[in-house]
Every structure is written in C-alpha cells, then in structure tokens.
Amino acid sequence: MMDPRLLYELDPELWEQMRGKRPVLIHLLEGYVDAGQTGRALSRHLRASSEHRTLVRFDHDALHDYRSRRPVITFDTNTWKSATSFALEISVGTDAAGQEYLLLHGPEPDTQWERAVAALNHLVHELDVRMVVTASGAPVAVPHTRPTLVTGHSTDTTLITDNPRMIDRVDVPASFSSYWELALGTHDRLALGFAALVPHYLAQATFHQAVVAVLERINQFTGLSLPLGDLPEQVVTNLADINSEMNGSQEVLEVVATLEQQYDAMQARPEEYLPSAEELGAEFERFLADREKDEE
Known part of the structure; x- marks a missing residue:
C-alpha cells in the first residue's frame, strides 16, 4: 500500500x-444509501x-470515479461556462456552546478504501479524537405521521x-462510513452511528424529521450542543x-393508514413485528433501484 499520509494535506x-x-x-x-437525504441535509x-x-x-x-459520479458542466450559447467540483475534507466547526468539533464531508471514496481508512485512522490517532460519529437514513416501511425511529450502532x-425492533441481522452492500466504523472497532476506537428509519415512499426526498432525530441523538451521545436552528420549522413545513x-x-x-396500524402494533408488542432479513433486503434493493432511476 502506498503511504496513506500522501492522500491528504493539512493546515x-x-x-x-x-x-x-x-x-x-x-x-x-455522500455515499451509497441515505434515505430522506438525512446525512446530506445534516451536513x-x-x-x-x-x-x-x-x-x-x-x-x-x-x-473519485468520475465515470460513476460525473461533475455537472454548463454550456452557454457557444462556450463551457462552469463545472461543479468535488471536495473531500475535514473542517473544524463550533457548537452553540463554543466547543470545537471536526466534520468530515464530501463524496465517499470510490477507490482505495483500505488506504483511505488507514489515512483517517492515522488522523484520528494523531488528534486523539475521542469519538467518531455518523448519521444517515434507511428506507423502511414506516409512516411519516409517527415519530421517527432511530437505529444505533457502535463499536x-x-x-x-x-x-x-425493526432490524435484527441483515447483509447489505457496505458504505464507506460503515466500513470505516468496522475498522475503528478493530483499533479499539469508539465509533457510533445513527440511522433514521425513513418512510420508504419518502426515501428520495428530504425528510427533515429524520434530520432532527439523528441530530438530537448525536448531541445526546457526544455532549455537543449542535444547534437545531430552523430545522423544527422546516419539519412543520415539510410534513x-x-x-x-x-x-x-x-x-x-x-x-399510510396501514403503516400507522403496523407501527402502533409494533410499539405495543415489538417482539411480534421483527421483519426478516429477506424483507429488509428487498426494501433496500427497491431503494437502490429507485435511486438509480433518478440518476439516469
């Protein structure tokens, strides 16, 4: 493997x-699965x-694989005017209490996953990062008229x-974030993630209720005071x-009425409403198929 430290420059x-x-x-x-645009909207x-x-x-x-995710370029009359650019970086932000935190944002790596993971692990070690956290959305058969459920995972x-009791064990294609979290666990680093369970019929849209749900979980587990800002108002308008x-x-x-009945029954008797791996896998595949259609 080439030196992972050659993958980045720092200030x-x-x-x-x-x-x-x-x-x-x-x-x-920005990667493989993010129902409701949960992670992207939070970023x-x-x-x-x-x-x-x-x-x-x-x-x-x-x-980056430019054939997989191509930049958008603008043609105006008789010349190319501009093109979108991609950037993967770690920035330093502050919460409402003035506490600094790091944010890794941009498109997930398409290639050299092992090398990128090694680079990130080196940065985490050198900065003595105390906790690595992520969030995303997962498409599930739940109604938008009920509180958003969140599934957590951690090293x-x-x-x-x-x-x-919505997800037990299931095999799915890995995102870079999940692959990195698994690697962090092998190095005894604390990592957590929160997946908002987004109504499958809203998977391609932005679902602000899910964004609020994962943001509140991140604040709860990290001790940060990341502000909600105008997200509550956006939830009301969105709904x-x-x-x-x-x-x-x-x-x-x-x-939706059927999903409400299932949701309420599950909340009352969760042990009776655990979907099978096949059902979850089918929902995941439908989401990916819809995503591919939108990108064509």
Missing part, C-alpha cells in the same frame, strides 16, 4: 491549535450553523440498548407539504 497552524482538545469527529459522506445544516475552517483536504482526484455495543400531496391520493392514504 499546520490549525492542526496545532486542535492538538490536545480530543475533539469529536462527525463524518457525513449542510452544520456547515451553515457556524464558520467551518478546513483542517484536512484529501486528494479527491485519487479517490461499544453496551452504549446501544434501545434500538427499535404539511407531504400531507397536502398525500391527501390527493386515496391509494396513498390507505397505504
């Missing part, structure tokens, strides 16, 4: 400022909530004891829009 002055602070590192990468929210200074910038050109399983659109279809109303 030496900011690096020295962060030494000894034992920060929390939150990673919200945007955090970067808008405070000034973020770039601490580490990765050589994204070495990690220390004693920390996660209250997961809803109103969903209900307005839903009320125009009797078929959708019937589906």
Whole structure:
C-alpha cells in the first residue's frame, strides 16, 4: 500500500491549535444509501450553523470515479461556462456552546478504501479524537405521521440498548462510513452511528424529521450542543407539504393508514413485528433501484 499520509494535506497552524482538545469527529459522506437525504441535509445544516475552517483536504482526484459520479458542466450559447467540483475534507466547526468539533464531508471514496481508512485512522490517532460519529437514513416501511425511529450502532455495543425492533441481522452492500466504523472497532476506537428509519415512499426526498432525530441523538451521545436552528420549522413545513400531496391520493392514504396500524402494533408488542432479513433486503434493493432511476 502506498503511504496513506500522501492522500491528504493539512493546515499546520490549525492542526496545532486542535492538538490536545480530543475533539469529536462527525463524518457525513455522500455515499451509497441515505434515505430522506438525512446525512446530506445534516451536513449542510452544520456547515451553515457556524464558520467551518478546513483542517484536512484529501486528494479527491485519487479517490473519485468520475465515470460513476460525473461533475455537472454548463454550456452557454457557444462556450463551457462552469463545472461543479468535488471536495473531500475535514473542517473544524463550533457548537452553540463554543466547543470545537471536526466534520468530515464530501463524496465517499470510490477507490482505495483500505488506504483511505488507514489515512483517517492515522488522523484520528494523531488528534486523539475521542469519538467518531455518523448519521444517515434507511428506507423502511414506516409512516411519516409517527415519530421517527432511530437505529444505533457502535463499536461499544453496551452504549446501544434501545434500538427499535425493526432490524435484527441483515447483509447489505457496505458504505464507506460503515466500513470505516468496522475498522475503528478493530483499533479499539469508539465509533457510533445513527440511522433514521425513513418512510420508504419518502426515501428520495428530504425528510427533515429524520434530520432532527439523528441530530438530537448525536448531541445526546457526544455532549455537543449542535444547534437545531430552523430545522423544527422546516419539519412543520415539510410534513404539511407531504400531507397536502398525500391527501390527493386515496391509494396513498390507505397505504399510510396501514403503516400507522403496523407501527402502533409494533410499539405495543415489538417482539411480534421483527421483519426478516429477506424483507429488509428487498426494501433496500427497491431503494437502490429507485435511486438509480433518478440518476439516469
């Protein structure tokens, strides 16, 4: 393996400022699965909530498959005007109490996963990061009219004891974030993640209720005071829009009513409503198929 440290450049002055602070590192990468745009929306929210200074910038050109995720380029009349660019970096932000934290954001690596994991583990070690945390959304047969359930996972399983009885054991294609969390566990590093269970019929849209649910969990487990900002207002507007659109279809109303009955029954008797691995896998495959159609 080529030296993992050659994958990134860092700001030496900011690096020295962060030494000894034992920060929390939150990673919200745009990757394979993120129902409800949960992780992506949370990343945007955090970067808008405070000034973020770039601490580490990765050589994204070495990690990105441009044939898989192409930049958008604009043609105007008779010339190419501009193109989107990709950036994978770790920035330093502050919470509402002035506590600094790290945020890894950008597209997940398409290639060199082992080398990228080694690079990140080196950074985590050198900065003595006390906790690595992530969040995302998972498409599940639940209604939007009920509180968003959250499934947690951690390298220390004693920390996660209250997961809803929606997911037991299932094999799914790995995201880079899950692959890295697994590797962190082998190095005795504390890592946690929270997956909001997003209504499968809203998987391709932004579901703000899920964003609030995972943000509250991150604050609870890390001790950070990441601000909600205008997210509660966005939840109200988002739900109103969903209900307005839903009320125009009797078929959708019937589906949601059925999901409400299942949700309420599961909450009352959780041991009787554990879906099989096959059912969860089928839901996951439907989400991926819909995602691929949207990208075509």
